[in-house]
Amino acid sequence: MTVLAAQLPALLIVLPLIAAALVALVRSDRVAFAITLAVSLVLPVIAALLLHRALVAGPISYQLGGWSPPWGIEYRIDVLNGFVLMLVSAVAAVAAPYARRSLAAELGDGHATFYAIYLLCLTGLLGVTITGDAFNVFVFLEISSLATYALIAMGRHRRAALAAFQYLIVGTIGATFYVIGVGFLYLLTGTLNLADMAQRLAALPDEQSRAVLTATAFITVGVSLKLALFPLHFWLPKAYTYAPSWAAAFLSATATKVAIYLLVRFFFTVLGVDVVFDRVLLALSLAGMFIASVIAIYESNIKRMMAYSSIAQIGYITLGMALSNKAGLTGALVHLLNHAVTKGTLFLALGAVALRLGSVKLQDLAGLGRRMPLTMGAFSVAAFGIIGTPGTAGFISKWYLATGALEAGEATLAFLIVASSLVSVIYMGRVLEVTWFRPPSPLALQAKDPPLSMLGPIVIFAAASVYLGLDTRGSASIASLAADQLLGARP
Amino acid sequence: MTGPSPELLVLLALAIPFAGALAVAALGRWPNLREAATLVTGAALFAVVLTLSAAVFGGARPELAGLAVAPGLALAFEVEPLGMLFALVASGLWILNSIYSIGYMRAHDEPRQTTFYVCFALAIGSTIGIAFAQNLFALFLFYEALTLSTFPLVTHKQSPEAMRSGRLYLLLLLGTSMVLFLPAIAITWALSGTLDFTAGSLLAGKASPLVIGALLGLYVFGIGKAAVMPVHFWLPAAMVAPTPVSAFLHAVAVVKAGVFSILKVVVYVFGPDALRIGSAGEWLVWVACASLLLGSLIALRQDNLKARLAYSTVSQLAYVVVGAALATPAALTGAGLQIATHAAAKITLFFCAGAIYVAAHKTQVSELDGIGRRMPITMTAFFVGSLSIIGLPPLGGLWSKWMLGVGAMQADAGWVLGVLMVSSLLSAAYLLPIPVRAFFAPSPEPPSEPVRIQEAPLPCLLALTVTAILSILLFFQAEPIAALLRGVPGAG
Numbered sequence: 001m002t003v004l005a006a007q008l009p010a011l012l013i014v015l016p017l018i019a020a021a022l023v024a025l026v027r028s029d030r031v032a033f034a035i036t037l038a039v040s041l042v043l044p045v046i047a048a049l050l051l052h053r054a055l056v057a058g059p060i061s062y063q064l065g066g067w068s069p070p071w072g073i074e075y076r077i078d079v080l081n082g083f084v085l086m087l088v089s090a091v092a093a094v095a096a097p098y099a100r101r102s103l104a105a106e107l108g109d110g111h112a113t114f115y116a117i118y119l120l121c122l123t124g125l126l127g128v129t130i131t132g133d134a135f136n137v138f139v140f141l142e143i144s145s146l147a148t149y150a151l152i153a154m155g156r157h158r159r160a161a162l163a164a165f166q167y168l169i170v171g172t173i174g175a176t177f178y179v180i181g182v183g184f185l186y187l188l189t190g191t192l193n194l195a196d197m198a199q200r201l202a203a204l205p206d207e208q209s210r211a212v213l214t215a216t217a218f219i220t221v222g223v224s225l226k227l228a229l230f231p232l233h234f235w236l237p238k239a240y241t242y243a244p245s246w247a248a249a250f251l252s253a254t255a256t257k258v259a260i261y262l263l264v265r266f267f268f269t270v271l272g273v274d275v276v277f278d279r280v281l282l283a284l285s286l287a288g289m290f291i292a293s294v295i296a297i298y299e300s301n302i303k304r305m306m307a308y309s310s311i312a313q314i315g316y317i318t319l320g321m322a323l324s325n326k327a328g329l330t331g332a333l334v335h336l337l338n339h340a341v342t343k344g345t346l347f348l349a350l351g352a353v354a355l356r357l358g359s360v361k362l363q364d365l366a367g368l369g370r371r372m373p374l375t376m377g378a379f380s381v382a383a384f385g386i387i388g389t390p391g392t393a394g395f396i397s398k399w400y401l402a403t404g405a406l407e408a409g410e411a412t413l414a415f416l417i418v419a420s421s422l423v424s425v426i427y428m429g430r431v432l433e434v435t436w437f438r439p440p441s442p443l444a445l446q447a448k449d450p451p452l453s454m455l456g457p458i459v460i461f462a463a464a465s466v467y468l469g470l471d472t473r474g475s476a477s478i479a480s481l482a483a484d485q486l487l488g489a490r491p
Numbered sequence: 492m493t494g495p496s497p498e499l500l501v502l503l504a505l506a507i508p509f510a511g512a513l514a515v516a517a518l519g520r521w522p523n524l525r526e527a528a529t530l531v532t533g534a535a536l537f538a539v540v541l542t543l544s545a546a547v548f549g550g551a552r553p554e555l556a557g558l559a560v561a562p563g564l565a566l567a568f569e570v571e572p573l574g575m576l577f578a579l580v581a582s583g584l585w586i587l588n589s590i591y592s593i594g595y596m597r598a599h600d601e602p603r604q605t606t607f608y609v610c611f612a613l614a615i616g617s618t619i620g621i622a623f624a625q626n627l628f629a630l631f632l633f634y635e636a637l638t639l640s641t642f643p644l645v646t647h648k649q650s651p652e653a654m655r656s657g658r659l660y661l662l663l664l665l666g667t668s669m670v671l672f673l674p675a676i677a678i679t680w681a682l683s684g685t686l687d688f689t690a691g692s693l694l695a696g697k698a699s700p701l702v703i704g705a706l707l708g709l710y711v712f713g714i715g716k717a718a719v720m721p722v723h724f725w726l727p728a729a730m731v732a733p734t735p736v737s738a739f740l741h742a743v744a745v746v747k748a749g750v751f752s753i754l755k756v757v758v759y760v761f762g763p764d765a766l767r768i769g770s771a772g773e774w775l776v777w778v779a780c781a782s783l784l785l786g787s788l789i790a791l792r793q794d795n796l797k798a799r800l801a802y803s804t805v806s807q808l809a810y811v812v813v814g815a816a817l818a819t820p821a822a823l824t825g826a827g828l829q830i831a832t833h834a835a836a837k838i839t840l841f842f843c844a845g846a847i848y849v850a851a852h853k854t855q856v857s858e859l860d861g862i863g864r865r866m867p868i869t870m871t872a873f874f875v876g877s878l879s880i881i882g883l884p885p886l887g888g889l890w891s892k893w894m895l896g897v898g899a900m901q902a903d904a905g906w907v908l909g910v911l912m913v914s915s916l917l918s919a920a921y922l923l924p925i926p927v928r929a930f931f932a933p934s935p936e937p938p939s940e941p942v943r944i945q946e947a948p949l950p951c952l953l954a955l956t957v958t959a960i961l962s963i964l965l966f967f968q969a970e971p972i973a974a975l976l977r978g979v980p981g982a983g
Contacts, residue, residue: 388669389639390632396561402674406681414677418669425665429658437649472561 005049009062009075012046012085013127015039020119023112032112033100036119040096043089043126051082055478061132069132070193076132080333080482084129084261087337091253091344092122094464095246098348098457101450102246105355106156114154118247121147125258134182134192137262138175141226145171148255152243163238170225170235177222184215185270198270216271220263227259228311229281229318230288237307245351248303252310252347253340260317260336267321268329268486282322286416288315293423297430300362302353305427306346309386312420313339319417320401326483328404331397333479338385338393338468345382345461349375352450352458357443362431367440371447374455376435378462383428385465388421393468396476497553500543501568501623504578505555507536508616512609519605526593529608533586536615540582547575548975554625563680566632569625569688572978573758576827577751578622580834584743585615587954591842592735594950598849601733607647611739613640618744621751627676627686627760630752631668634716637748638664644736645729656728663725664715671713675706679760688755690980692762703761704771710756711775711812716749719812720782723805730797734845737797741804742838747830750811754826763818763981775816780910783809787917794855796844799921800837803880806914807833813907814895822898823982824973829891831972832879835961836888839876840922842955843869846947856925861934863926865945868952870929872959877922879962882915887965890973 004011019039023032053060054077062075077085099118103111124144128137149171153164186192188211189200201212221232228236236256240248267277292311299305317339320332350360352375357364369376385392398417405413449455468475495503511532518525546553547570557566570578592611596604617640620633638661646657680686682702683693694703715722729740740746757766766772786806793799807829814826846869847853851862863870879888892911899907946952965972976982 384639387665389635390628391636396564399561399564399677402677403681406677411674411678414674415670418673422662422666422669425662425669429661433654433658436643437646437654470558470560470566476561 008046008050009060009077009130010064012043012050012089012130013123015042015046016119016123016126020116020123023119024116026112029100029104029109029112032115036099036115037096039119040089040093040122043122044086044093047082047085047089050077051079051086051478053077054079054082055481070191070196073136074132074193074195075130076195077130078482079478079485080264081129081261083333083478083482084258084336085126087257087340088122088125088129088254091340092250094457094460095250095253095344095348097453098249098351099246101454102351102355103244106244107154111154114151114244117147117150117154118250120144121151121255125254128258129261132194134185134194134197136192138179138182141175141178141262144255144258145175145226148251151247151251152239155242155244155247157242159238160242163235163242167235167239170232174222174225177218177225181215181218181222184211184218188212188215194265194270201270202272212271216266216277219266219271220277223259223263223266227256227263227318228314230284230292230311230315233288233292233311233314236311237304240307240310240347241301241304245347245354249344249347249351252307253344256310256314257336257340260314263318264321264333264486268324278322278324281318285315285319285322288312289319289416289420290423293420293427296427297423299427302360302362302365302431303347303350305431306343306350309424309427310339310343312424313343313386315420316397316401316417320404323401323404323408323410324487325404325407326480326487327400327407329483329486330476330480331400331404333482334400334472334476335397337475337479338397338465341461341468342382342385342393342465345378345458345465346386348454348458348461349379349382352454353447355450355454356447359443362434364441364443365431365435366438366444367435368444368447369436371440371444372449374449375458378458379435380432381462382465383432385469387424387428388418391466391469393465393475395469396472400476495542497543497546497551497570498555500539500546501553501555501570503539504536504543504582504619505568505616505623507532507539508612508619511536512612512616515608515612516605522604525605525608529589529593529612530586532612533582533589536619537582537586540578540619543570544575544579547572548971550978555623557629560628563684563686564628565626566629567625568623568629570623571688572975573751573754573827574622574624576831576972576975577747578619580831581615581618581622581744581747584834584838584958587957588735588738588743588838590950591738591845591954594948594954595733595735595845595849598948598951599733601647603647606643610640610643614644614739614744618748621748624688626688627679627756630755631672631676634672634714634748634752635665635668637716637745638668641736641740641745644739645732647733647736648731650731653731656731659728660725663722667713667715667722671709673713675709675713678706678709688759690759692765693760695762695765700771703765704774707761707766707772707775710760711753711778714749714752714756716745717753717812718746718749718805718808719779720785720805723782723786726805727798727801730795730801734797734841734848738838738841738845741800741841742834746804746808747834750808750815750826751830753812754815754823754830757815757818758823758979758981763823766816766818772816772818776813776904776907779809779812779816780907782806783813783914784910784917787914787921790921791917793921794857796847796854796856796859796925797841799856800840800844803918803921804837806918807837807880810891810895810911813911814898817895817898817902817904817907818981819898819901820982821894821901823979824976825891825894825896825898827976827979827982828887828894828969828972832887832891832962832965835958835965836876836879836886839872839955839958839962840880842951842958843873843876846951846955849951850945850947859925860928860932863929864934865943866947867944868946868956870926872955873929874926875959875962877926879965880922881919885966886962887969888962889966890969894973
């Protein structure tokens with residue numbers, strides 16, 4: 001038993017990887033789904049054990065193949081990435097039962113390969129999060145990205161391929177930038193182990209600071225492409241709109257979050273970013289919060305509206321990073337989770353709408369509230385979460401961000417944070433008004449709530465988005481611990 | 492005496508409306524049972540609040556420790572005199588409001604009545620939450636819940652005009668609360684490290700007078716429900732709602748929740764000593780007086796009866812804000828009294844306006860000549876309500892105006908007393924012509940027809956008679972309320 005416990009970090013990566021290979025050999029959709037579901041349900045248990053250990057006993061260091069760091073690859077789990085591992089695996093587990101019916105309807109029979117690619121994507125995302133090695137990050141980043149391109153390309157709309165291709169180009173540029181940045185750092189420090197790198201960078205003489213700055217710039221831009229920081233967001237709306245509904249929900253809740261984690265890791269643990277980067281990040285975050293929200297107002301395809309809303313919400317997270325004080329960073333980290341849950345609800349609910357209506361156009365959703373009461377009820381709850389109504393998870397994030405801004409002496413910023421949520425009132429309000437207060441559209445008349453395997457995940461996510469607004473022991477408390485560690489580690 | 496513990500009563504008062512909403516939703520198919528559920532909810536709530544008030548009158552402050560959401564954010568409740576008064580007023584009038592709604596909605600054969608009653612119950616639940624909130628976070632949570640739960644009520648007709656007004660309602664109330672109220676709360680937290688309502692000032696010695704004055708502005712305009720000019724637009728726009736909803740907005744809950752929140756913030760966050768004339772909060776006296784006079788002046792020019800009453804509300808709410816801004820002992824008592832007396836009077840007036848609409852389909856003041864002969868009970872009640880708004884004996888409105896006047900003199904602000912007197916004259920000018928013309932002007936209909944009594948349905952008539960009588964009772968029985976209010980820190 002203790003042997004197994006010691007191998008948990010590797011298990012978290014190996015399990016989905018082997019399952020992916022297994023599923024790729026399977027022809028039957030049902031068997032593929034069963035394996036995927038089983039693995040998805042096991043992973044959060046492992047992640048929970050790891051997080052628990054990191055919380056109780058401090059960082060876990062796992063030496064892959066017994067090679068000790070900094071030469072061998074080290075998996076290193078502290079509170080921060082334990083939290084993110086938990087987030088990714090839990091979202092995957094709750095959303096998994098949804099896949100079968102949704103994919104069968106959207107892709108038709110014979111979609112077993114989809115599960116294999118999905119498991120690879122999951123492996124990549126968990127790998128990026130768990131590893132303590134800069135080049136290993138790149139490997140996992142590519143695994144998850146390549147899998148993501150394929151997931152998006154499998155969408156049934158003919159523009160899905162184009163969206164995937166565009167994302168491929170952008171994603172490859174991003175990965176290349178990242179590798180160039182890491183290359184610089186390797187030249188400077190002679191190590192790829194992140195913890196080791198951090199120590200050596202701190203000891204570097206001042207004349208090298210320009211090279212560090214260059215590396216920082218490359219890594220920042222590369223990762224920002226992945227996390228869709230405004231104005232590097234342009235790939236995201238298309239990708240989420242044309243991807244299969246379930247993939248869109250999964251990716252929106254996890255992929256960008258992992259990329260943000262990576263940026264946090266580099267900024268706070270490794271590089272120790274100077275004020276200039278903070279100001280740039282701050283300005284871009286604000287621009288994203290407002291511009292993306294305003295674009296969302298004019299969208300009539302709700303999936304795309306939600307995608308723009310995601311870009312705005314990512315702005316909140318990077319804003320909290322840029323504040324780099326305790327409350328701000330806590331707000332950013334807790335919003336990783338809160339936004340994942342909230343936006344997951346919205347995309348999954350839209351998937352159910354797509355299943356029943358075959359459309360996610362605003363006018364087709366008219367009067368849908370009374371036809372699909374549970375689905376649209378969950379959608380509405382999550383919409384309030386995006387707005388940041390007190391009692392929802394979104395409020396908690398916003399509260400931390402606003403107090404973080406005040407702590408930093410930036411009262412105007414606190415106003416801008418709350419003012420931007422007013423813009424989300426407009427676009428979310430528009431959807432809610434049409435779905436609840438209009439006479440039903442011809443399509444909506446036939447609709448009813450989706451089968452339980454889809455409804456269950458939707459309702460669980462919606463309930464979580466309220467629960468996390470009322471009990472933050474599992475979210476904000478851990479996030480603030482992680483923030484403490486990050487700020488303490490910052491040179 | 493053995494009975495349910497005060498803690499349990501607080502929990503019940505908060506839970507009953509939400510349970511009631513569920514019951515109403517479940518019974519939607521059987522209208523009679525559904526309405527019974529509403530009335531049972533109202534009666535049970537009022538009974539619980541009344542039982543609770545016995546303890547609070549005795550000086551107790553029942554608490555309900557809730558959920559610690561995050562450091563500083565707790566969903567906790569504590570019943571203090573102001574909240575007790577507000578809960579009594581709201582839960583008591585809500586029963587009458589429901590009886591009236593039943594008569595009105597049935598007479599009009601309105602669609603979507605189940606949704607209406609569900610939201611109605613959710614709204615009173617949110618109101619009780621506001622009344623009993625122990626800190627700014629809990630207050631804010633239920634404040635927003637009240638906005639959201641009343642939105643479907645305001646847009647009940649779902650006509651384009653109703654949706655337009657509804658959007659204005661939502662955007663203005665949510666907007667001010669998010670952009671001004673929430674930052675004010677965050678700043679309070681940043682300055683004082685707590686959001687709890689405690690006697691004395693949270694901010695004393697922690698902020699410069701300039702910051703205090705600005706923060707007060709964030710609160711006053713952030714609490715858009717108080718309709719202090721210039722954030723009053725939503726109130727006249729919301730008159731497209733069915734009349735029972737107007738009564739709920741203007742008398743029972745929504746605007747009262749606004750001025751109640753301001754009073755609460757003044758007493759428990761700033762502390763009365765921090766405001767008063769000659770301090771950082773002085774500007775509020777001026778702004779509130781302006782709102783008071785302008786509201787009356789605009790009301791004078793409205794021909795639509797509900798619009799006239801809406802601007803009258805804007806003006807009457809400013810009385811409460813004036814009281815809060817003066818912050819002298821008598822002024823605070825007057826402000827609390829005004830919440831109760833205005834509620835009883837204004838609900839009567841709106842009930843009458845709705846009754847006229849149901850029975851005679853008239854909405855304009857100029858159409859009401861001679862209507863008193865057809866609807867004598869309604870117009871008598873209207874007359875009674877008007878007198879209370881003006882502040883004449885023997886009606887409850889006298890006491891709140893009296894105490895506010897005394898409060899102005901305690902603050903050495905004779906001019907405020909002058910403003911109050913002018914405003915009373917103005918309210919007489921916009922209200923009294925209505926009953927006078929209704930009873931004495933010749934009816935536009937041909938005189939050959941015999942005049943028949945044609946009143947509104949019995950539930951409506953019953954409700955408006957009771958509220959009119961209530962206004963009179965408040966004149967003779969104001970002392971218990973004043974005694975209750977003396978328990979508020981800084982009042983007397």
